[in-house]
Amino acid sequence: MSAATLEAPGAALAPPKAESRRAQGRLPLRRLVTRAAALGLGLLAWHLAASQKLDLGLVTFRNVPTPADVARAAWALAHSPKLGAHVGASLARVLGGFMAALVAGIGLGLAIGRSRLAGDLLLPPLEVLRPIPAVAWIPLAILIFPSSEASMVFITFTGALFPILLNTVHEAEAASPRLVASARSLGAGRAAILREVVIPAALPSIVTGAAIGMGTAWFCLVTAEMISGQYGIGYFTWESYTLQNYDDIVVGMLLIGLLGMGSSVAVRAAGRLAMPWTRAGGRS
Amino acid sequence: MIRTALRVVRPARPEAGADPVPAAARPVLAFEGVGFAYDGRAVMRDVSFRVAPGEIVALLGPSGCGKTTILNMIAGFLAPTEGVALLDGRAIAGPGPDRGVVFQAAALFDWMTVAENIAFSLRCAGRPRRERRRVAEEMAVLVGLAGREDAYPYELSGGMRQRVGLARVLAARPRVMLMDEPFSALDVQTREALQEEVLRIRDRTGCTIVFVTHSIDEAVFLGDRIFLLEDIRAGRFERFAVDLPGPRDAPENRLAPGFLSLRETIYRRMRHHG
Known part of the structure; x- marks a missing residue:
């Protein structure tokens, strides 16, 4: 804290902190879409493996x-x-x-x-x-x-x-x-x-x-x-x-x-x- | 010839910074032949001084010179192994709210509001809620924090946090306010504003103040007397009286001839002993 105070005395610490918090709280739309798509892909992979009763020898989805x-x-x-x-x-x-x-x-x-x-x-x-x-x-x-x-x-x-x-x-x-x-x-x-x-x-x-x-x-x-x-x-x-x-x-x-x-x-x-x-x- | 260090206990002749003779006023604070040994090693020997009511005394010296040891003894965190440290004529035994300490980084309780921080000593003393609130509001006005009583420390700037630290000690109506390099972590403007604030607070409350600093400027601007700790192991320190025109909190004092010449004298003395 003291090092930061030396560089940016007084209230100067507050604004950057508030900004980074906002950035963490709200992702840009494109990244939200990417994340939702990743979940969807996971579900799709599960569906395909289970419905096709995929059997890879080492693992099998027969009973899934x-x-x-x-x-x-x-x-x-x-x-x-x-x-x-x-x-x-x-x-x-x-x-x-x-x-x-x-x-x-x-x-x-x-x-x-x-x-x-x-x-x-x-x-x-x-x-x-x-x-x-x-x-x-x-x-x-x-x-x-x-x-x-x-x-x-x-x-x-x-x-x-x-x-x-x-x-x-x-x-x-x-x-x-x-x-x-x-x-x-x-x-x-x-x-x-x-x-x-x-x-x-x-x-x-x-x-x-x-x-x-x-x-x-x-x-x-x-x-x-x-x-x-x-x-x-x-x-x-x-x-x-x-x-x-x-x-x-x-x-x-x-x-x-x-x-x-x-x-x-x-x-x-x-x-x-x-x-x-x-x-x-x-x-x- | 400049190296003739003055013995503390028995100065050869009364000099400028000698203890004010306690004619009527009994000293608030007195050290009588105080020594301190740590692990059998003497850290401090034969230190004596007296502080008059309402006086501001600066303990000046480089780090490790023993100034914080003296402060800790007044605060009651350390007990002398030799001699006696007296507050109002009674030996100091342990810390107490009559000798509150303002620390360097304010050391506020982050989980308490400004008002709760300020009134902490009253809470410890079991004072009722309404009295705590009233005192907190008075002290907030005194240190220039009116209206911020319900803020939490994280919402305050460094200077404002230190104002809370001052108010928290003053709320206990201490006999002596102790300050351990209180403003050294602040920027220059904030530091100077707070130094002026301390002088105004002294004028309004009549509070006796002992503070530790390694800044000559701070010692000269704030102090009525300066104890320059040269070799505390041998009980040697030199005293300077500050003679500046009133009102003491005037920023022009930082450029007054008396300020500059005393600053130079002390600087030369410190260099010769460094």
Whole structure:
């Protein structure tokens, strides 16, 4: 920042920033057309391969439904009561695991980032657990938790925890010493520094961690549902395979993608609402 | 012969920049034989001075000369390992809002509006919302930010951000305002405007100010007295009294004969000791 201030003092920083934002927000029409055409071509290739039952030896499209089959199946599912039950079950599990991870990740992250003792106590065990993929937890989770519902929420929690935790630790440690000194010289105690300075300063990074965590939460949930679920969108996808409803497999996949994307967008939107000071691309 | 550095503790004879004799006015701030050792190594030794109420003292010297160490002791971030640092006759123990610090890059809380930044010390002291708003508005007027109370720092220019930094410290009604190279990251015009603003603020509030700078011009224009830190390890620094015509905030002072000659004297002295 200081280098930029030396070159372009005062308010001179604002205009170029605003311009580049506009350029990012709205693509020229020609590029939009190109991008839409690319999607169309992809669909066309899928349609041709599936309808011609293309067999390349290494891969075969014999059992792959065409886009039209998938659209019909999606339409049917949209009008069936099953949709609400599956989506509702998955959303409840993801929200449960994600919220638990949010509370634990931010809480542990702040403790580790701000207290040496907490860091020494908590970091080594967490570092041992961190490289274990959430999916590898599934057998043990089924043994530990009497209800399969709880074991799936736990798997989701495991997936979401680490991105949130690590982003929180990093920013809590990096809290600007100058800001902390400022706060102290204005009369802030330890609790006020944490509440008024460290947490708000770490918030942008926590939101990023939460958005990544939301993505991993869906990834882990779907896997867990395929193995031990009853209801849920992962279960639906796997069930469609075992019942040979091949059209529904792709419907399930697309639904998982949509839900995952939608909830990451929701997390980021909630983050922006909570951080009015970064709106319009302010310094973070 | 120019190398005869003056001892701080016992100047051979009263000179121009000597501490004003505290006849009636007790010093706001006093260092008595203050030393500081870090890792067993003496960084500062035997520093003594007194600052009168309403005075502006400039700590001048190249980086690493120890001027920020003195400021940090007044702020309470560092404790003397020798001697004593007194505020209103009481030993300084830890940081407090009666000695707020204005930092170089303003160090604003980006997540708070201008008004919330300014009233931060009142919030820490548990003052009610209405009082915080009233004080924030008063201080915004004082530093020339009226009407921008609800802006966020990212919406402000560098100079305006530093005005918020000043207001945030002043809102606590400090005994001493401390400034750590507050304007060195700003462009010349903004810097000079803010220097003049600081002089006006002193006139209006009677606030005592100690500031650190490596700019001779800034020290001469702003300071009532200048402490040129030559060898703080040996407790050696030289004091200069600034004698400029009032009103002190007049930009013409930058070209006054007194300004230019003192500037030259200090420049020569610094070169000889560099």
